[in-house]
Amino acid sequence: MFKFLKKKIKEVLKLPRKDVTPELEIVLLEAGVSLEVVDQLIERVKKSDNQKTALRQALLDSMHSERLKVKGKPFVIMISGINGTGKTTTLAKIAYLLLKKGKSVVAAGSDTFRAAAIEQLEEHCNRLKIKLIKQEYGADPASVAYDAIHHAKSKDIDVVIVDTSGRLHVDSGLMNELEKIKRVSSPDLSLLVVDATTGNDAVEQAKAFGPLVDGFVVSKSDVDERGGAIISISAATGKPVYFLGTGQEYTDLKPFSPEKIVKSLGL
Numbered sequence: 001m002f003k004f005l006k007k008k009i010k011e012v013l014k015l016p017r018k019d020v021t022p023e024l025e026i027v028l029l030e031a032g033v034s035l036e037v038v039d040q041l042i043e044r045v046k047k048s049d050n051q052k053t054a055l056r057q058a059l060l061d062s063m064h065s066e067r068l069k070v071k072g073k074p075f076v077i078m079i080s081g082i083n084g085t086g087k088t089t090t091l092a093k094i095a096y097l098l099l100k101k102g103k104s105v106v107a108a109g110s111d112t113f114r115a116a117a118i119e120q121l122e123e124h125c126n127r128l129k130i131k132l133i134k135q136e137y138g139a140d141p142a143s144v145a146y147d148a149i150h151h152a153k154s155k156d157i158d159v160v161i162v163d164t165s166g167r168l169h170v171d172s173g174l175m176n177e178l179e180k181i182k183r184v185s186s187p188d189l190s191l192l193v194v195d196a197t198t199g200n201d202a203v204e205q206a207k208a209f210g211p212l213v214d215g216f217v218v219s220k221s222d223v224d225e226r227g228g229a230i231i232s233i234s235a236a237t238g239k240p241v242y243f244l245g246t247g248q249e250y251t252d253l254k255p256f257s258p259e260k261i262v263k264s265l266g267l
């Protein structure tokens with residue numbers, strides 16, 4: 001994680017004092033940190049006598065993390081994001097984590113947009129030994145979510161996790177679909193999954209999803225060398241990151257820790 005940025009920050013901090021902030025600005029932008037966050041970070045570093053400490057502290061102050069707390073029954077988690085970001089995998093990882101904590105879980109196959117999506121989720125559910133509530137390909141995703149919540153209530157299940165479909169880009173069809181799922185299922189937590197390797201684009205997606213989401217999971221941090229999305233998504237939106245996806249296994253979901261991030265940046 002952060003190979004590129006760690007190396008570059010180290011080089012920049014060795015420069016003559018007056019050159020540090022202009023170079024740092026370029027490096028952060030190259031790493032995919034969003035412009036507004038770069039500006040905030042640079043301002044803090046400029047004002048300080050100790051540039052390294054200032055950068056460390058500015059990064060710590062700009063990243064927000066939150067822990068998943070299951071309160072109320074059933075606790076409904078909605079997972080959204082554009083195509084291929086890792087929604088279904090993240091659903092399975094969260095289910096695995098909750099099962100380990102002794103919670104019972106049911107999944108809602110509300111990605112009815114692609115036929116293969118339901119099968120993919122079904123495979124995970126079979127491996128995890130949790131029930132999948134599904135309907136036919138093309139069915140109303142909100143109705144699937146409704147069924148899953150109804151099932152949880154009648155079987156006394158702790159958590160419902162709703163998978164949803166993505167599109168190539170944020171589009172109005174997707175937004176209308178997600179709004180309806182959200183209206184019908186009133187999730188206790190609505191998480192947007194973004195792919196770390198998409199850098200600033202992930203931040204733009206987060207802004208586009210706006211009030212539909214409460215916070216983020218940043219997936220594929222294990223294959224992300226730049227770190228821009230991880231660093232800027234919470235600063236640019238004011239919403240917290242709950243987890244980092246760190247691989248393809250169920251155990252590859254880590255609580256987001258700004259402390260660990262600055263450490264892996266060598267700060």
Ligand SMILES: Nc1nc2c(ncn2[C@@H]2O[C@H](COP(=O)(O)OP(=O)(O)O)[C@@H](O)[C@H]2O)c(=O)[nH]1
Pocket residue numbers: 081082083084085086087088089090166219220221222223244245246247248252
């Ligand atoms: N390396 C890595 N791959 C991931 C991670 N999360 C998801 N993936 C992979 O990304 C691909 C798309 O994931 P999927 O859950 O199907 O995405 P969805 O379309 O958003 O539901 C799959 O090959 C996953 O194994 C992660 O944290 N790290």
Ligand SMILES: [Mg+2]
Pocket residue numbers: 087088089111117163164
């Ligand atoms: Mg999926």
